[in-house]
Amino acid sequence: MKVTEVLGRTDYRLISELIPNGAKVLDLGCGDGALLEWLKTHKQVEARGVELKRELVQRAIARGVTVYQGNLEESLKDYPDNAFDYVILSQTLQETLQPLLVLKEMLRIGKHAIVAFPNFGHWRVRLSHLFSGRAPKTHLFPFDWYDSPNVHFLTVIDFEELIRKQGWHVERRYFAAGHWAGSMAPNLFAEIAVYLFRPAP
Amino acid sequence: MIVETQFTLVPSLTLDVGETLKDVTVAYQTYGSLNSDRTNAILIEHAFTGDAHAAGIDHEGKPGWWANMIGPGKAFDTDRYFVICSNVLGGCRGTTGPSSINPATGQPYGLRFPGITISDMVRLQKALIDFLGIPKLLAVAGGSMGGMQVLEWAVAYPEAVEACLPIATTARHSAQQIAFNETGRQAIMADPDFHAGDYYDKTPPARGLSVARMVGHITYMSDESMREKFGRRLRDKQNFGYDFEVDFEVESYLRYRGSQFVGRFDANSYLYITKAMDYFDLSAGFPSLAASLERARSRFLVISFTSDWLYPSYQSQEMVNALRGRNHDVTYCELSSNYGHDAFLVDVGEQTEIVRGFLARCVREFRPLEVLR
Numbered sequence: 001m002k003v004t005e006v007l008g009r010t011d012y013r014l015i016s017e018l019i020p021n022g023a024k025v026l027d028l029g030c031g032d033g034a035l036l037e038w039l040k041t042h043k044q045v046e047a048r049g050v051e052l053k054r055e056l057v058q059r060a061i062a063r064g065v066t067v068y069q070g071n072l073e074e075s076l077k078d079y080p081d082n083a084f085d086y087v088i089l090s091q092t093l094q095e096t097l098q099p100l101l102v103l104k105e106m107l108r109i110g111k112h113a114i115v116a117f118p119n120f121g122h123w124r125v126r127l128s129h130l131f132s133g134r135a136p137k138t139h140l141f142p143f144d145w146y147d148s149p150n151v152h153f154l155t156v157i158d159f160e161e162l163i164r165k166q167g168w169h170v171e172r173r174y175f176a177a178g179h180w181a182g183s184m185a186p187n188l189f190a191e192i193a194v195y196l197f198r199p200a201p
Numbered sequence: 202m203i204v205e206t207q208f209t210l211v212p213s214l215t216l217d218v219g220e221t222l223k224d225v226t227v228a229y230q231t232y233g234s235l236n237s238d239r240t241n242a243i244l245i246e247h248a249f250t251g252d253a254h255a256a257g258i259d260h261e262g263k264p265g266w267w268a269n270m271i272g273p274g275k276a277f278d279t280d281r282y283f284v285i286c287s288n289v290l291g292g293c294r295g296t297t298g299p300s301s302i303n304p305a306t307g308q309p310y311g312l313r314f315p316g317i318t319i320s321d322m323v324r325l326q327k328a329l330i331d332f333l334g335i336p337k338l339l340a341v342a343g344g345s346m347g348g349m350q351v352l353e354w355a356v357a358y359p360e361a362v363e364a365c366l367p368i369a370t371t372a373r374h375s376a377q378q379i380a381f382n383e384t385g386r387q388a389i390m391a392d393p394d395f396h397a398g399d400y401y402d403k404t405p406p407a408r409g410l411s412v413a414r415m416v417g418h419i420t421y422m423s424d425e426s427m428r429e430k431f432g433r434r435l436r437d438k439q440n441f442g443y444d445f446e447v448d449f450e451v452e453s454y455l456r457y458r459g460s461q462f463v464g465r466f467d468a469n470s471y472l473y474i475t476k477a478m479d480y481f482d483l484s485a486g487f488p489s490l491a492a493s494l495e496r497a498r499s500r501f502l503v504i505s506f507t508s509d510w511l512y513p514s515y516q517s518q519e520m521v522n523a524l525r526g527r528n529h530d531v532t533y534c535e536l537s538s539n540y541g542h543d544a545f546l547v548d549v550g551e552q553t554e555i556v557r558g559f560l561a562r563c564v565r566e567f568r569p570l571e572v573l574r
Binding site: 062067068 | 536
C-alpha cells in the first residue's frame with residue numbers, strides 16, 4: 001500500500017520513497033504523527049517529531065510516536081550535530097519566520113534534509129494574481145492574506161537559487177501536481193516541490 | 202478490588218549522608234500480575250504526602266490516590282501490567298521514617314533520623330524491585346516528587362528501566378519551591394508542641410502541621426480553580442462575622458484539609474521529605490543538566506500542565522531540552538488544565554490517552570536487559 005492511499009498527501013508518498021530502511025528521522029511539524037508512524041511500521045525508522053499544536057501532539061503520542069511539543073524554529077538548537085540521517089520539513093518552510101536559518105539548522109542536525117513546499121510559481125497562482133489583482137488564492141494557497149499561516153512565499157526557481165548560493169548538493173528533486181509528476185517547466189506546473197539535499201561536501 | 206499493603210525488610214541501606222540504616226521496612230502494594238518473562242512491571246512513585254495505596258480499595262473502603270489512572274482498562278492497565286507502589290523512605294505510612302522505632306535505642310528516631318535524599322528513596326525501591334525478582338522495569342512513573350524519583354531512577358539504574366514518565370515535576374527544586382517548603386517547616390517547628398521532634402508520647406504539633414498543609418494546598422491549586430471552587434462564597438452565613446472565625450468557603454476548606462492531614466501524616470516526615478525535595482538537583486556534580494542525563498537509557502514521556510505554577514512547564518521543558526540535547530528518545534506534551542499542580546491527580550482524561558499510547562509502544566519496543574549490555 002502506498003503512503004498516499006493512507007494519507008492522501010503527495011509529498012508524503014514522495015518522502016517515503018526517499019528514506020531508506022532503518023534511518024533516523026526527524027519530522028519538523030509532524031502533525032498527528034501519521035507519516036512517522038507509517039515510516040516506523042514500513043521502514044523501521046527511528047522516528048522523532050516536533051509539533052506545536054497540543055491536540056496533534058496528543059494524537060501523535062497516543063499512536064506511539066516520539067514527539068516534542070514545541071516551536072519548530074526554537075527547538076532545533078537543542079539537537080546535537082548529525083543527530084539524524086534525515087530531517088523532514090513538509091509544507092512548513094513557507095510558515096517559518098527565518099527559513100534560511102531553519103534550513104541551515106536542518107543540515108547541521110541531519111545528514112540529509114528533505115523539504116517539501118507549495119510552489120508559488122504555479123500557473124494557477126500566477127493567473128489568480130494576474131486576473132483578480134489580489135493576493136493569490138488557489139486550492140494550494142486557500143487563505144485570505146490576513147489569516148494565512150504563510151509568511152514567506154517561494155517558487156521552484158527561488159529555491160534553486162538559494163541552494164546554488166549556499167552551495168548545497170541536491171540529491172533528488174520531485175515535482176508534482178495532483179497525479180502528475182514530472183520535470184517539465186516545474187516552476188510553472190509543479191504544485192508541490194520536494195528536494196532531498198545535503199551540505200556542501 | 203480490595204488491596205493489602207505488604208511489607209519487606211531491607212537489612213541495611215547506606216544513605217547519601219554517609220550513615221547506614223539497619224532493618225529498613227518497605228511498605229508496598231501491587232496490582233495485576235507479573236508475566237512469565239517479567240517484562241510488564243511498572244513502578245509508581247507517589248508524591249510528597251502519598252503512600253503505597255495507589256490503586257484499588259483498601260479495607261476502610263478508601264480508593265488509592267491514583268485509582269483513576271491505575272486499574273483494569275485504565276492508563277496503567279492492571280489487566281496488562283504488574284503495577285507496584287511503595288511508601289517512600291522517611292515516610293510515615295509503613296516504610297521506615299522518623300516516627301519508626303530505632304532498633305538501636307528502642308525509641309522513635311525523631312530528629313535523630315538521618316537526613317535523606319531522593320536518591321536514597323530510589324535506592325530503597327531498587328532493593329524492593331530486586332526482592333520482587335524484576336530485572337528490568339517496563340516503566341517508572343510519578344508526578345511531583347514522584348517525578349523526581351522517576352528521574353533519579355533514569356540515571357541511577359539506567360539499564361533497569363525501559364521507560365520513564367516524569368509528570369508535573371522538575372530536575373531541580375527552584376528557590377520558590379524551597380521557599381514554600383521552608384514556610385511549612387517553620388510552621389511545624391514554631392508549634393510549641395513540636396518539642397524538637399520528640400512529641401510521639403505527647404500532643405503532636407497539630408497546629409503547625411495543619412498550617413503547613415494549608416500552604417501546600419494553595420500551591421497545588423490554581424487561581425482559576427480556586428475561583429471556580431470557592432469564589433468569595435461565605436460558609437454557612439449571610440454576613441461577615443468580624444470575629445476571625447471562618448467567613449469564606451476557602452478558609453473552611455483549607456482548615457478542613459489541614460486538620461484532616463494531621464490525622465494521617467507525621468510532622469517529622471514532613472520535615473525530612475520536604476528537605477529531600479529541596480536537596481534534589483539532578484545536575485549536581487555535572488557541568489550541565491544534559492551531562493547528568495547522559496547516562497540515561499530510557500525512553501521518556503514528560504508531561505506538564507498549563508496552570509501548574511508550583512512545577513511550571515518551563516521546568517519540564519528544561520529537562521526535555523537537556524534530553525533532546527543528548528539525543529534521547531523523549532516525548533513531551535503540555536496538557537491543558539485549570540486544576541494547577543493537582544491536575545496530574547484529578548484531570549486525567551487526556552493524560553490517560555497519551556500514557557496508554559506511550560506504554561503500548563514501550564511494550565512493542567521493549568529492549569531486554571541483555572540487548573542494552
